[in-house]
Amino acid sequence: ERTGHNLRVKFNPLALLLDASLEGEFDLVQRIIYEVDDPSKPNDEGITPLHNAVCAGHHHIVKFLLDFGVNVNAADSDGWTPLHCAASCNSVHLCKLLVESGAAIFASTISDIETAADKCEEMEEGYIQCSQFLYGVQEKLGVMNKGIVYALWDYEAQNNDELSFHEGDALTILRRKDDNETDWWWARLNDKEGYVPKNLLGLYPRIKP
Numbered sequence: 002e003r004t005g006h007n008l009r010v011k012f013n014p015l016a017l018l019l020d021a022s023l024e025g026e027f028d029l030v031q032r033i034i035y036e037v038d039d040p041s042k043p044n045d046e047g048i049t050p051l052h053n054a055v056c057a058g059h060h061h062i063v064k065f066l067l068d069f070g071v072n073v074n075a076a077d078s079d080g081w082t083p084l085h086c087a088a089s090c091n092s093v094h095l096c097k098l099l100v101e102s103g104a105a106i107f108a109s110t111i112s113d114i115e116t117a118a119d120k121c122e123e124m125e126e127g128y129i130q131c132s133q134f135l136y137g138v139q140e141k142l143g144v145m146n147k148g149i150v151y152a153l154w155d156y157e158a159q160n161n162d163e164l165s166f167h168e169g170d171a172l173t174i175l176r177r178k179d180d181n182e183t184d185w186w187w188a189r190l191n192d193k194e195g196y197v198p199k200n201l202l203g204l205y206p207r208i209k210p
Contacts, residue, residue, distance in 0.1 A: 015042055022062055023053035030054075030062050040071050047077030055083045055095055063095060067102040070210030074104060074153060080111035088117040091127030093134050103207030105153050106138050107200040142204055143174030143186055150174055150188075151206040156198065164188060164195035169206050172197060 014036040021029040030050075034040050043049045051071050054062040063083075067073060076082050084104040087095035096117070100106065107116055118135035121128050143150050152170040163185075166172060175194065176187035185196040 015040075015044075018050045019044060019048070019053055022050035022059070022066070023057050025057060025059045025062065027059070027062055027065070030065065034066075034069060040066065040069065041075055043075060043077065047075075047079075047081075049075045049077075049083075051075060051083045052077060052081070052086055055086045055092075055099070056090065058090060058092060058095070060094065060098075063098060067098065067208055070208050073099055073102045073207060074108060076108065080109060082108050082117070084108065084117040085110060085115075085120050088120040088131060088135055089122060091122055091125050091131040093127060093131045096131060096134055100138055100203070101205050103151065103153055103203045103205050105200060105203055106135075106142050107202070109200065138204060142199070142202065143177050146204070148174040150202040150204065152197075152201060153203045153207055154201050156201055158195065160196075162195050164190050164193060164197050166190055166197065171206075172202070 014033050017033045018030065018037050018040060021033060041049055049071065051063065051066050051073070052075070054066060074082050082104065084096060084099045087099055109116055116139065118132065118139055121132040121135065149171050152166045152168055152172060155167050156165060158165040164172070170190060172188045172190050174186050174188050178186070182196065184199055186199050187194065188197045
């Protein structure tokens, strides 16, 4: 018979955290997270504890992980972020929570290049509310809050007409699209103006650890 001590040796803390997040074992999540070097670290498929908690609909664990400062925009091997997962479950409450914690609205999957809004399940309950919320956020980003958006990653300008920025910078969007560009928006940061990639922007800044 294996004792608890042997189990501790057998399982690494990240594996336990991934499992507890999926199973909804909140007490274990709260305990084990302090033994994990990086609670945003994924398994072999790119799945993080936050993905698991979102997919299983454990709101209290999702909130705890976000407040702890895990990476809200961690992407799995196909580019699915926790926001994509919440959308595929039509969970408007989790979508709101993730957006308010700095989720990237325009992050796209790799294989089918879809944003979270595209992942809402039409045949399932909650589709209309979830879809309206996410497409609404896509339309409002760079318009509401006087056009202020937040950089979710650092970006180094590649061309003269682009802006460099750091994660957490507040940018003002002056123009969301023009004849040439839809994926790059014209923005101002301090006294400079230039193009910024919209998929690196959020309605809110990320919660830091």
